[in-house]
Every structure is written in C-alpha cells, then in structure tokens.
Amino acid sequence: MRDVMNQVNIWLFLLFCLVYNCAALFAWNRPRVKVIENTSNKLLFHLRHFPAWVVGVSFSGVGLIGLVGSIRMAEFASLCINGFFVFLSLLIMAISPLITCRFDKERDRMTIKRQSWFSKKILKHSINDILNVKLEHSSTDKASFYRVTFTLSSSKNVPLTRSYSSDFEEEQYIANLIKNFLNLNM
Known part of the structure; x- marks a missing residue:
C-alpha cells in the first residue's frame, strides 16, 4: 500500500511540475504593466510584481502536494514542513504589491498607490514638480537591476517601486510612457 501511495505522490508531483512550468512561463512572459487609461490629460496604469506570485505559487504547489501525501501517511513532521510551504507561499503573495500610478494634468497630481494584502501607501506629488523620469541602475557581479525614478x-x-527589476526593456517602456505623457525631453 505504501508503494502505491509513493507512486501517487510522484505522479502528483510530476503533474504539479508540468502545470507550474506552464504557469511560470505564462507569468514571466506576461507584461507586468497594464495601461488602463492614456489620454492627453490622464495616464493610469497598474504594475504587478509577477515573479513574487510565481514563487508563491510554486511554494504553495509543493506544500499542497506534500500536505496531501502527509495526510495520507499521517506523518506529523512532514505535515508541519509542507504546511510551512503553504504558509510561506501565502505570505509571499500577501506582501507582493500592486502599484497603481495615476497622472492627472487637470488636477496637477501624480498619485502612486502601493497596495498589498496588509498595507496601503499612497504618495502624491504635483506633476509640475517632476523634472525628470529616469531609470535608476543597480548591479551585482552577475546581474543588473533597474527601476523608474522621478526627480522632483x-x-x-x-x-515608482520599492524593488528593482531585471527587465530593462519593461522599465524603459514605463519610463518612456511617463515621459511621453508629461512631454519631458527624451
């Protein structure tokens, strides 16, 4: 009976790997930026940190598959470890922010809202106070990271975000989108 359970767990794990890799490929190739409105007076877009969600889903999948196997085998230690993976996945997804950036020329207002499951922070500045939009660069020995920054x-x-991204093209797209809207010299 134990051999059958091990085979079931192996097949469940392989199924999870297949589904996870497809989901990860979709998430990594999906743009993080979603432009909601782009008119002459208003610009509104959402920015989501997909890598955190991919990591969260992976921990969740590993934990849930392990939980199913642990419950069937009634192994307390394994149950605790896999429960920790599920908890960790929820925590990672909970702290991953959704950033909403709104520019309104009529009200002379730039609003950046960073919202996660547990917190919400809103930054407001005058559009006329924005002198430049640039890419801030940080690097290590092995990689380079970027984020959009406003100079007031x-x-x-x-x-714009608290964290850096390794996707130069996407960060450059965001900076250009904002510069074009604000008519800043490129």
Missing part, C-alpha cells in the same frame, strides 16, 4: 524640483528622487 526639490532634488528628491521618488522611486
């Missing part, structure tokens, strides 16, 4: 007239730099 007060010499303060306001990043």
Whole structure:
C-alpha cells in the first residue's frame, strides 16, 4: 500500500511540475504593466510584481502536494514542513504589491498607490514638480537591476517601486510612457 501511495505522490508531483512550468512561463512572459487609461490629460496604469506570485505559487504547489501525501501517511513532521510551504507561499503573495500610478494634468497630481494584502501607501506629488523620469541602475557581479525614478524640483528622487527589476526593456517602456505623457525631453 505504501508503494502505491509513493507512486501517487510522484505522479502528483510530476503533474504539479508540468502545470507550474506552464504557469511560470505564462507569468514571466506576461507584461507586468497594464495601461488602463492614456489620454492627453490622464495616464493610469497598474504594475504587478509577477515573479513574487510565481514563487508563491510554486511554494504553495509543493506544500499542497506534500500536505496531501502527509495526510495520507499521517506523518506529523512532514505535515508541519509542507504546511510551512503553504504558509510561506501565502505570505509571499500577501506582501507582493500592486502599484497603481495615476497622472492627472487637470488636477496637477501624480498619485502612486502601493497596495498589498496588509498595507496601503499612497504618495502624491504635483506633476509640475517632476523634472525628470529616469531609470535608476543597480548591479551585482552577475546581474543588473533597474527601476523608474522621478526627480522632483526639490532634488528628491521618488522611486515608482520599492524593488528593482531585471527587465530593462519593461522599465524603459514605463519610463518612456511617463515621459511621453508629461512631454519631458527624451
């Protein structure tokens, strides 16, 4: 009976790997930026951190498959470890923010809202205070990372996101989208 359970767990794990790899491929190839409105007076877009969701789903899948096997085998230690994977996945997804960026020329307002399951932070600045939109660069020995940053007239730099991204083209797209809307020299 134990051999049958092990084979079932192996098949469940292989099925999960197949589904997860398809989902990960979809998520990595899906743009993080979704433009909701782009008119002469308003720009609104959402930005989601998909890699965190991919990691969260992977931990969740591993944990759930393990939980099913643990419950069937009634192994307490395995149940605790796999429960931890499920908890960790939910935590990763909970802290991954959805960023909403709104520009309104009529009200002279830039609003950046960073919202996760547990927190919400709203930054507001005058559009007329934005002097430049640039890519901030950070690198290690093995990789380069980027994020969009606003330079304000007060010499303060306001990043669009708290974290950096390795996707240069997408960050450049966001910076150009904002620069075009604000009619800033490129």
